[in-house]
Amino acid sequence: MKRELRRAAALGLCAGLVLASLAGCSKKERIDKEETAITVNGDTVSLGVLNFAVRYDQAGLEGAYMSFGITDPFNQDLFGAGETVGQIAVEQDVETLTHAVLAEQKMEEYGVSVSDDDKAAITAAATAFMEANDAETLEEIGVTQEIVERYLELEMIRHRVEPKMTEDVDTEVSDEEAAQRRIEYVLFSPVTEEEAETESESEEVTPAETEQAAEAATEAGESESSLEEASLVREDSTMTASADETESAETEAETTAAETEVETETETEDPETAEAMAKALAQAEEFLAKVQSGEDFQTAADELGKHANEATLDADYYVSEVAEATEGLADDTLIETPIKTDSGYYVVRVISQLDREATDAEKENIVEQRKSDRMTELYDEWAEAGEITQNEEAIAQIVFDYTLMTPETEPETEAQTDVTPAETEQEAQTDVTPAETEA
Numbered sequence: 001m002k003r004e005l006r007r008a009a010a011l012g013l014c015a016g017l018v019l020a021s022l023a024g025c026s027k028k029e030r031i032d033k034e035e036t037a038i039t040v041n042g043d044t045v046s047l048g049v050l051n052f053a054v055r056y057d058q059a060g061l062e063g064a065y066m067s068f069g070i071t072d073p074f075n076q077d078l079f080g081a082g083e084t085v086g087q088i089a090v091e092q093d094v095e096t097l098t099h100a101v102l103a104e105q106k107m108e109e110y111g112v113s114v115s116d117d118d119k120a121a122i123t124a125a126a127t128a129f130m131e132a133n134d135a136e137t138l139e140e141i142g143v144t145q146e147i148v149e150r151y152l153e154l155e156m157i158r159h160r161v162e163p164k165m166t167e168d169v170d171t172e173v174s175d176e177e178a179a180q181r182r183i184e185y186v187l188f189s190p191v192t193e194e195e196a197e198t199e200s201e202s203e204e205v206t207p208a209e210t211e212q213a214a215e216a217a218t219e220a221g222e223s224e225s226s227l228e229e230a231s232l233v234r235e236d237s238t239m240t241a242s243a244d245e246t247e248s249a250e251t252e253a254e255t256t257a258a259e260t261e262v263e264t265e266t267e268t269e270d271p272e273t274a275e276a277m278a279k280a281l282a283q284a285e286e287f288l289a290k291v292q293s294g295e296d297f298q299t300a301a302d303e304l305g306k307h308a309n310e311a312t313l314d315a316d317y318y319v320s321e322v323a324e325a326t327e328g329l330a331d332d333t334l335i336e337t338p339i340k341t342d343s344g345y346y347v348v349r350v351i352s353q354l355d356r357e358a359t360d361a362e363k364e365n366i367v368e369q370r371k372s373d374r375m376t377e378l379y380d381e382w383a384e385a386g387e388i389t390q391n392e393e394a395i396a397q398i399v400f401d402y403t404l405m406t407p408e409t410e411p412e413t414e415a416q417t418d419v420t421p422a423e424t425e426q427e428a429q430t431d432v433t434p435a436e437t438e439a
Contacts, residue, residue, distance in 0.1 A: 031397040033142050038094060040101040041386040047394045048147040049154075053093040054398055055141045056151075058086075063405040074400040086400040094390060100154035102382045103161035110164035114153060122152045141404065165378050166371035173363040180312045180358035182351040183326055186301045187309075188284040189344035190276035277344070284338035284345040291334060297349060310351070312358040319346070326350050 033048030058074060065073035065085075074086035081088065107113065126148035130138065138144075283304060290300035301308040317323035321341045329335070329350045338345035 030140070031142050032394070033144065033147065035391065035394045037391050037394050038098055038101070039387075039389045039391075040098055041105060041388070043101050043105065045097050045101060045154075046147070046150075047391075047397065048142055048144065049151050050090075050093060050097060050395065051141070051398050052143050052147050052151050053097060054086075054090055055143070055404055057089050057093065058400070059404045059406050062403055066403075066405075072400075072403070084400075086398075090395060090398055094395065096158075097154065098383070098388060099379050100158040102379060102386075103158045104154065106382065107157055107161055110161050112157065112160045112164065114156065118156065119153075122149050122156065125152055140402065162375055166374045169367070169370045169374050171367050171370075173366045175354060175359060178359050178362040178366055179353075180314055180355045180362050181326060181353050182310065182312050182355040182358065183322070183348050184297055184308055184310050184351055185322070185346050185348040186284075186287060186297075186306050187344055187346055188280040188287070188306070188338070190273065190280045192272050192276045280344045281338060281340075284347050288334075288336075288338060288347050291347070291349070292336075312355055314362070319343075322346055322348060329353060 031047055031051055033046060033051070035047045036044045037047040037050040038045040062073060065078075070076070070078070074089065075084050077084050079085075079088075083091075126145050129148055130143075130145055133143075287300055287304055287306070290303070291297055298308045311317075313323055313326075315323055315327065319341055321339050325335055325339050326348060331350065331352050333350045335348045335350075338347050
């Protein structure tokens with residue numbers, strides 16, 4: 001399963017970079033900056049420009065990976081995609097620069113131009129970047145003033161053309177299409193005697209912390225690591241998991257759960273597991289009785305050493321049993337029986353069938369997805385109608401034999417090219433639904 005890394009925003013360059021060779025890595029010959037890496041309908045992108053795009057992304061993300069104790073992340077297959085993080089980064093920068101050249105070739109049709117003031121701003125930004133880095137670092141990563149300026153020019157054009165490409169997208173989304181409901185729940189998971197003994201022998205962890213950890217794993221489909229989520233926070237300006245990938249992971253989790261259920265139906269259930277499930281059901285019923293008698297949801301959970309959670313979901317929520325059981329219920333409805341799932345028993349109260357804030361946020365997500373789909377459609381059309389080639393031998397020169405990070409704090413006076421408020425808002429958004437954020 002391939003992970004998408006989000007690119008670093010080029011409209012405001014970082015300052016000084018921290019360069020360090022990796023232990024055990026042999027030094028590679030420096031790339032040929034002038035060699036052609038990509039050809040788009042006769043227009044070329046040099047290997048120097050592509051390499052700078054990759055290094056800029058590397059600098060923006062490497063520190064985040066290392067903060068999780070992962071050294072040399074760009075030479076590892078962290079996502080199980082059969083490719084290293086570095087290979088994925090190179091592929092995506094090749095695609096983005098190809099799109100930038102296509103946008104440049106179409107810019108006049110969309111009324112986009114680069115003025116003399118724009119060029120002056122680009123030159124100033126590139127100069128500031130060059131001055132902020134020492135000569136050794138610049139030489140090592142193969143960067144020149146001209147390379148930075150060309151990269152910034154392409155990114156400026158792309159950022160201006162893409163909003164024009166989506167102007168015909170329908171931005172109207174009904175409440176029904178985006179409906180998000182808000183629930184409160186407690187999960188009672190089955191615990192066998194062996195698991196209980198193991199927990200008691202482990203390091204000190206409170207029941208509430210154990211419960212929260214179990215629920216967090218369940219809500220994430222037990223497939224997404226905190227590292228992946230941390231690395232996917234920067235939109236078009238950071239390299240981080242996309243919404244489609246999260247949905248794919250959830251689908252895999254659901255498929256596995258369905259297969260497990262089929263096996264359970266066709267095989268004799270393990271007595272110890274059955275007993276653990278029965279205990280979980282009894283505890284869920286005890287909790288439910290407390291709430292039905294008027295006790296506060298959270299208070300009743302605390303008394304049983306559990307934790308009450310809230311979640312926003314829709315009909316596609318990956319715990320399908322919960323989604324189905326809460327469909328169409330009135331606000332402030334307590335479901336009268338525990339909901340059985342492969343993870344255990346849920347006791348659920350519907351807070352609101354239409355969470356206004358979450359629904360409006362989902363509308364924005366739907367519109368952004370429509371725009372993304374429209375851009376992809378146009379780029380594909382332009383690519384198919386033209387001639388695009390990649391110099392694989394040249395691109396293979398980009399290797400990751402050193403780490404490259406930005407300092408923890410950067411000067412506030414970074415050189416910027418112009419970005420409208422709308423562009424800034426659009427870049428800040430992520431492809432994560434409220435339900436996924438809750439998970």
